[in-house]
Amino acid sequence: MKDTFSTYHPLLNMLYFVGVIGVTVFVVHPVILAISLFGGIAYSVLLKGWKKTVKFNLIFSIPMMLIVALMNPMFNHYGVTIIGYLHNGNPFTLESCVYGLVMAMMLVCTMIWFSCYTIVMTSDKFIYLFGKIIPALSLVLSMCLRFVPKFIREAGVISDGQKCIGRSTENGSLVKRAKHGITIFSILVTWALENAIETSDSMKCRGYGEKGRTAFSLYRFDKRDILCLLFMGASFALTLFGFSKGYTFCQYNPKIIVKGIPLTAGSLLVYLAFLLFSVLPVVLELWDRYQWKQRRKQVEKAEQANYRLWEVQD
Amino acid sequence: MKTKKNIKSIAALFLCVILMLTAGCAKGTEKEQAAGTTSGKALAEMNDIPADGIITKEQFQSVAGKEQKVQFKGRTEDGITYVWTYDCAKIQNPEDQNLKIDFTQENLEEIKKQANDANDALQMTMHGKGVICVPTLEVTLPQSWESNAAYLVKEQDGKLAKMSDVTVTNDKESTTLVMTVTSLDGDCYVIGGVTEEQNKGADAANQSSKKKDGKEQNQETQEESENGTDSADADVSENAADENGENPAEENNNAGQDAENDKKENGQKADAKDPGGDAADQEDTASASNTCTISISCATILDNMDHLKSSKAEFVPSDGWILAPTEVEFTEGESVHDVLQRVCKEAGIQMESSFTPAYNSAYVEGINNLYEFDCGELSGWMFSVNGWYPNYGCSKYTVNAGDEICWVYTCDLGKDVGDNSMY
Numbered sequence: 113m114k115d116t117f118s119t120y121h122p123l124l125n126m127l128y129f130v131g132v133i134g135v136t137v138f139v140v141h142p143v144i145l146a147i148s149l150f151g152g153i154a155y156s157v158l159l160k161g162w163k164k165t166v167k168f169n170l171i172f173s174i175p176m177m178l179i180v181a182l183m184n185p186m187f188n189h190y191g192v193t194i195i196g197y198l199h200n201g202n203p204f205t206l207e208s209c210v211y212g213l214v215m216a217m218m219l220v221c222t223m224i225w226f227s228c229y230t231i232v233m234t235s236d237k238f239i240y241l242f243g244k245i246i247p248a249l250s251l252v253l254s255m256c257l258r259f260v261p262k263f264i265r266e267a268g269v270i271s272d273g274q275k276c277i278g279r280s281t282e283n284g285s286l287v288k289r290a291k292h293g294i295t296i297f298s299i300l301v302t303w304a305l306e307n308a309i310e311t312s313d314s315m316k317c318r319g320y321g322e323k324g325r326t327a328f329s330l331y332r333f334d335k336r337d338i339l340c341l342l343f344m345g346a347s348f349a350l351t352l353f354g355f356s357k358g359y360t361f362c363q364y365n366p367k368i369i370v371k372g373i374p375l376t377a378g379s380l381l382v383y384l385a386f387l388l389f390s391v392l393p394v395v396l397e398l399w400d401r402y403q404w405k406q407r408r409k410q411v412e413k414a415e416q417a418n419y420r421l422w423e424v425q426d
Numbered sequence: 427m428k429t430k431k432n433i434k435s436i437a438a439l440f441l442c443v444i445l446m447l448t449a450g451c452a453k454g455t456e457k458e459q460a461a462g463t464t465s466g467k468a469l470a471e472m473n474d475i476p477a478d479g480i481i482t483k484e485q486f487q488s489v490a491g492k493e494q495k496v497q498f499k500g501r502t503e504d505g506i507t508y509v510w511t512y513d514c515a516k517i518q519n520p521e522d523q524n525l526k527i528d529f530t531q532e533n534l535e536e537i538k539k540q541a542n543d544a545n546d547a548l549q550m551t552m553h554g555k556g557v558i559c560v561p562t563l564e565v566t567l568p569q570s571w572e573s574n575a576a577y578l579v580k581e582q583d584g585k586l587a588k589m590s591d592v593t594v595t596n597d598k599e600s601t602t603l604v605m606t607v608t609s610l611d612g613d614c615y616v617i618g619g620v621t622e623e624q625n626k627g628a629d630a631a632n633q634s635s636k637k638k639d640g641k642e643q644n645q646e647t648q649e650e651s652e653n654g655t656d657s658a659d660a661d662v663s664e665n666a667a668d669e670n671g672e673n674p675a676e677e678n679n680n681a682g683q684d685a686e687n688d689k690k691e692n693g694q695k696a697d698a699k700d701p702g703g704d705a706a707d708q709e710d711t712a713s714a715s716n717t718c719t720i721s722i723s724c725a726t727i728l729d730n731m732d733h734l735k736s737s738k739a740e741f742v743p744s745d746g747w748i749l750a751p752t753e754v755e756f757t758e759g760e761s762v763h764d765v766l767q768r769v770c771k772e773a774g775i776q777m778e779s780s781f782t783p784a785y786n787s788a789y790v791e792g793i794n795n796l797y798e799f800d801c802g803e804l805s806g807w808m809f810s811v812n813g814w815y816p817n818y819g820c821s822k823y824t825v826n827a828g829d830e831i832c833w834v835y836t837c838d839l840g841k842d843v844g845d846n847s848m849y
Contacts, residue, residue: 182727188777189778191776191795192776192795194776202779203777205777363737365795366737366738367740
């Protein structure tokens with residue numbers, strides 16, 4: 113099932129992800145990152161379900177966070193609060209520890225948002241947006257972005273096919289299994305190379321990127337999109353305004369300075385604006401589900417009055 | 427069939443790669459050999475300086491690290507001879523050295539005047555860059571000087587800065603000047619005067635306590651800031667007779683007041699360095715075995731505050747001293763890097779360094795949260811020992827007793843702290 117935000121105009125989808133990932137990557141404020149993490153996890157739960165999200169975070173995010181958080185103080189030694197000294201005589205500082213944690217959080221946030229991006233921004237949307245402006249690059253980009261999922265899917269197909277002729281990677285001795293695995297991989301690589309050439313040839317044959325070529329698309333920019341865009345623009349502009357005013361100024365290098373941790377009016381404004389922005393798709397989806405329920409209720413009420421839409425023919 | 431073909435082609439490729447590699451290596455060794463032969467003249471104990479003045483890197487390479495001394499002799503048309511003495515054991519990173527010097531004794535009225543009307547002056551124009559160790563230069567002039575003491579000075583920021591003391595030996599028809607040189611570029615001046623010991627005799631004893639202050643400040647000539655002149659001025663007027671010999675560097679006594687106070691103990695040592703006081707000097711260093719002086723200064727940032735990252739401003743002390751000159755003990759064989767690391771740890775000063783394999787030495791990235799590139803792209807930490815900026819890393823320099831180690835922050839690749847070897 114598609115979520116509501118995916119059904120909005122591709123331009124909105126694109127702008128939204130650019131905005132939210134941009135803020136996540138460039139703003140190192142812990143509260144902003146926490147908001148972004150919350151929004152990202154909520155959206156990924158909606159898109160992929162509880163199980164997948166929790167699994168991804170447990171297996172991948174938490175270990176990675178720990179590694180990054182520990183790596184940073186091993187290699188960076190700036191900071192005014194010296195906790196101890198490493199074996200090579202360099203200080204181990206609180207500041208670099210904290211910065212490591214923040215960086216880890218940022219990394220996880222970005223990964224989660226990108227996992228949502230790949231689901232929402234399908235390649236047809238991407239091509240629709242950029243096909244006219246940068247035809248070649250957009251095709252390459254969309255092919256690149258699709259590459260890994262496509263590769264995995266095709267690997268499954270090939271391995272199934274090989275299984276049928278008795279070359280499964282699950283049967284026989286270790287050497288045999290490895291051999292079969294290599295065969296599958298070799299087929300996969302050959303297919304990938306061939307597929308890339310075929311795709312480009314096929315696109316060329318269809319006149320992709322030529323002048324005067326039109327492309328069919330189902331996207332309309334309607335009132336709903338305008339309203340959503342206005343809301344997005346307003347909340348994002350407010351966030352940016354707050355950043356530029358320095359309400360959430362943040363610095364870790366020699367000294368930790370985090371503005372807006374005891375709440376100030378300015379920082380509260382920024383937090384609220386960014387919270388609204390980052391939970392927008394989730395709110396849209398939940399609102400949509402709520403409305404669906406309401407309509408269902410109406411229909412059910414009508415049913416009680418012995419009036420059934422689909423039984424008019426009777 | 428197909429796999430066979432594949433194997434064949436892979437084998438062919440492999441052979442090709444090996445062939446190319448071996449060819450490349452052969453070329454490399456050839457080059458090295460060629461270099462070995464073209465460097466030509468191996469260094470003897472006494473060598474003549476060639477016409478262009480350049481002693482090549484390869485020539486120094488052949489003697490570097492050996493327990494011997496090499497001398498280079500040069501002679502000018504007007505009868506001045508000069509001899510460079512390099513202590514090979516101290517050469518770690520050989521480079522080309524241009525040892526040619528052009529001498530002038532005329533038109534130096536301006537310099538003499540700047541040095542409080544010095545008796546004699548000698549301009550030495552050099553054409554090289556940094557030195558690879560601290561060589562001794564002996565200049566023999568064909569005429570006799572009146573002066574019996576002298577300084578080697580250099581112009582820096584429009585002022586004269588002292589490089590080292592010069593020992594003057596007067597004969598009837600010649601004068602020999604012996605000095606240590608820490609830089610091979612640009613114009614240096616030997617400025618000679620008569621010390622008070624000869625002029626005033628007994629008075630010298632009375633004045634000696636005051637002289638201390640003046641001498642201290644002579645040592646501080648590397649610094650930029652413009653304060654602390656008043657006490658020195660007082661000295662000048664009081665020691666009128668001593669002006670010629672003692673004051674050339676007085677012009678640029680410009681160290682911070684704090685440094686002045688911290689240097690008080692060192693005054694004794696500086697005093698002992700007077701000509702004729704060499705014996706006392708040696709005694710002094712012997713008694714203070716295994717101590718060295720270390721200081722950390724970022725005074726150059728004060729002149730470049732507009733380039734400094736705003737978040738780092740609070741880490742620049744108002745007088746520039748992160749660690750004022752401090753006498754510390756060290757164990758035999760410790761490097762400058764070890765001493766710095768220990769001193770910083772003890773004083774609670776943040777310091778980060780990393781080992782750089784390319785130079786086989788530690789590189790100091792930041793002290794007191796002031797890092798390289800924090801004050802412009804030519805900024806970073808440098809160290810000098812007894813006035814010389816070594817051309818190798820701080821963990822390769824083994825500290826000797828009595829060394830004066832200065833860690834300074836440069837904003838201009840060394841130029842603003844008196845090291846011109848990068849220009």
